[in-house]
Amino acid sequence: LDWRVVDLFRTYRNYLRQVAPQFSLASVSKALLLYPRVARVIWNYFDAKFDPAKGGGPKEREETLSMLRDRFEKAMTKVEHINEDSVLRALFNLVDATVRTNFYRRDRVSHYISVKIESARVKEMPSPRPMFEIYVHEGGMEGIHLRGGRVARGGIRWSDRVDDFRREILDLMRTQMVKNALIIPVGAKGGFVVKEVPRDRKEAAQVAKEKYKILIRGLLDVTDNVVNGRVVPPSQVVRYDEDDPYLVVAADKGTAHLSDVANELAREYGFWLDDAFASGGSAGYSHKELGITAKGAWVCVRRHFMEMGIDPERDAITVVGIGDMGGDVFGNGMLLSKTIKLVGAFNHIHIFLDPSPDPEASWQERKRLFEEVKGWDGYNKELISEGGGVYPRDAKAISLSPQVREMLDTDEKEVSGQELIRLLLKAPVDLLWNGGIGTYVKASFETHQEVGDPANDPVRVDARDLRVRVVGEGGNLGFTQKARVEYALKGGRINTDALDNSGGVDLSDHEVNIKILLQGPVKRGEITLEERNKLLEGVAHQVVEAVLYDNYRQSLAVSLDVIRSRRNLEPFQWVMEKLVDSEFLDRRDVYLPSPQELDSRRKTGRGLLRPELSLLLGYEKLWVKEQLRGCPFIKATYLNEYLERYFPPHLREPFHEEIVHHLLRDEIILTIITNTIVNQAGLSFFARMMSELEATPGEVAASYMVMEGVLKAPRYRQEVYALDFSVPAQIQYEALLDMEEAVEVLVRWSLFFSGDWLPIKEVIEKYRSLMDALIELLPKVLPPEMASELEERFVAYTEQGFPEGLARTRASLPYLSDSMSLFTLAEYMGKGMEELAPIYYHIVHLFKLDGIFRAIREERKRDHWEVLAYTYLERDVWHVKRELTRRALQVWDEGMDPRDLEDRLAAKEPWMVGRLGELRGWIEEKGARGLAAWTVALRRLREVLV
Helix, strand or coil: CCHHHHHHHHHHHHHHHHHCCCCCHHHHHHHHHHCHHHHHHHHHHHHHHHCCCCCCCHHHHHHHHHHHHHHHHHHHCCCCCHHHHHHHHHHHHHHHHEEEECCCCCCCCCCCEEEEEEHHHCCCCCCCCCCEEEEEEECCEEEEEEECCCCEEEEEEECCCCCCHHHHHHHHHHHHHHHHHHCCCEEEEEEEEECCCCCCHHHHHHHHHHHHHHHHHHHHHCCCEEECCEEECCCCCCCCCCCCCCCEEECCCCCCCCHHHHHHHHHHHCCCCHHHCECCCCCCCCHHHHCHHHHHHHHHHHHHHHHCCCCCCCCCEEEEEECCCCCHHHHHHCCCCCCEEEEEEECCCEEEECCCCCHHHHHHHHHHHHHHCCCHHHCCHHHCCCCCEEEECCCCCEECCHHHHHHHCCCCCEECHHHHHHHHHCCCCCEEEECCCCCCEECCCCCHHHHCCHHHHHHCEEHHHCCCCEEEECCCCCECHHHHHHHHHCCCECCCHHHHCCHHHHHHHHHHHHHHHHHHHHHCCCCCHHHHHHHHHHCHHHHHHHHHHHHHHHHHHHHHHHHHHHHCCHHHHHHHHHHHHCCCCCCCCCCCCCHHHHHHHHHHCCCCCHHHHHHHHHHHHHHHHHHHCCCHHHHCHHHHHHHHHHCCHHHHCCCHHHHHCCCCHHHHHHHHHHHHHHHHHCCCHHHHHHHHCCCCHHHHHHHHHHHHHHCCHHHHHHHHHCCCCCCCHHHHHHHHHHHHHHHHHHHHHHHHHCCCCCCHHHHHHHHHHHHHHHHHHHHHHCCHHHHHHHHHHHHHHHHHCCCHHHHHHHHHHHHHCCHHHHHHHHHHHCCCHHHHHHHHHHHHHHCCHHHHHHHHHHCCCCCHHHHHHHHHHHHHHHHHHHHHHHHHHCCCCCCCCHHHHHHHHHHHCHHHHHHHHHHHHHHHHHCCCCHHHHHHHHHHHHHHHC
């Protein structure tokens, strides 16, 4: 075997160590040396599979490969020991799972090897498994890129974990998958290690840059291109997978300055994404300059404090931080409020203590450090309050002043630097702001080894010992998921890193999609590249607003589901089971409550915790996206309005045609619709509608979009959002849940009786005008008792601080559950709202049908069969309402008082009215509860009306 083939074996050997650490480098080398004939067969298999010069088509190749698989098995009979047998089979499996390689490309600038692996086919690979991963091997570096799907994006970092960098990247990719549920691509992550790092920082940076370029080349070598709208495979690469042209990378630790380098390589390769390949760079959005990650995390932090009745931008809050002012997330974050009292912080070198800071003066000093990119050793000591100071993190002994001891609530008078960091993490402050790198908090039942961040083992603390009120996770992996849950169980307010710091990936995704949008105009000469860059810069503030609104809605979604899960935990348990059954979740990889724990919480009314819901929210969005993918609904032209709103306002009119024909049009709409519905209706909504009503994903989505449009729900929500910090958060949440309940009831009606709402725009406009008219009519057409309730609700909401128009809409919501039934009945019978509405509402009130409907909706469903049974009963109530209204119309005279309806009906159909009265009394007397009682009651109602 020549040296290139030997290096190919090194490639697979080193990759195998990352996938299955039980196979050491020495053991793999030993097995290959002991059994050279087996090694020769493995090489022959690789060569037959990927050498483009080998003749014949796919059929002939497969015949050769089948023969070589048999030869491999025969050769393996000579292997005497189980260890060598396992190693050689693992190597052969890796070759078999390889779908592309650059090994035969003659245009490589130097010798390096990349192999693209279909992860699900690697037998030794632990879960979670990406869809694909590309491993790049070179004498001085190793690198990997993991992707959760075909359309995926994520950063590439310079890792220092030579022995297990894939685990680091895999953990980050898993976080990225959840984080990317918010954006168009799914999660991806990449990283590389430099085997010999120079001691000089400049030299080290230059070496890292060269190795980064090798990784990027290795990725592009095996990636398809798009030329004139057609997918073009890479030269001299045999493919065993489908077309795969979407490859986007981003900056991460150690590579923040290398986006331009990646884009230069993309141009060299003629790659279709051009400078959209790597977001950021000189012609892109700088996360640090825009402060987007910190601002997004701060939006989530503000919600925590808002729920506590605190405005962190007006009220003073004490903060302990991880990071320093020279960093992006920490520095930007600690400048977002001038009322912050940063009492302590640490980075990888220093510890900063300021037990009683002056908020204004300390903010100005932090701003100076941020602008000068300095660490804590650059802080003006004269501005530090009495007893504070800056100390080396590796100090053996640090004396604690009385002021610091009081701030930390400790009796310790002298501690090491590591002990001081642990005290800071456990300090009784308002906010712990994580803007650094590393895992600093674990659960009490986790070991340091399980955490997988040995550098921070000496300073890591247990979540049960935290005394901070709120955690903001601007950085990744600061807490383990088990730590988040343990902290939340004791009352701490925390989401997940994936939710808090999603702003960065969201911003970059907007950048990439705007660049794709403007590719056509640039190529056609309609705008120059410089003009495109000015457009990008000019709409940056609009993109930032859109990204922060996404953070706002996601953190709100968790808050609403906290309330929902306390009221009814079963649907959330069903979602967990569904995600596990459909292999979107693996309980071995994520920390979710057991069935026994859920039973305990159900009894105490606790519900799910924010970290649990944050995790489920991301996975549920991924699941919904997959369910909606390919639905005809996504092609509806009405949804182009949502597509246009995704892009900044200044681009919508001049580039309208480019927007509606965007290369990722369906993916963008799919993401928008998923986020819109799941954020608002809750993470259990799709599963419940599809299961209970046997509806398709497209029917559920279409019905929801129509009904929220008919109710003008988007405008209503904006008016509620405007009340932040002026109306208590819980009151706001109840107002939002009232609207979601109204939308859901109409969605259920739609899925019972219609489901087909195309063309959507015309349907919404038609019924929206009827809804407006009905809301105006309600005080006049409701029975006196219901009209009085409506007015009482209106007065109560205005007293809570709601503007009159919003209060009126909210007060009307409970009476709109029958609106679509009323509208369609009026159409069918040729009646106007002024005539039919009084009859309908008086009939409903007279026979207590609304009470029956609500009671059936509120019954606890113990299993799926009971859910279906109650669903059919719900539908029966609507049938009864319509039939009784139809019969009432037969005795109705113009100008008649609706209160005379019962007497008129009794005169014409005495038996029916008598039986209905008896049944009404029976329900009230017996207090109907449970499936059997309601089944009998509805059966009798239907029999009376036959």
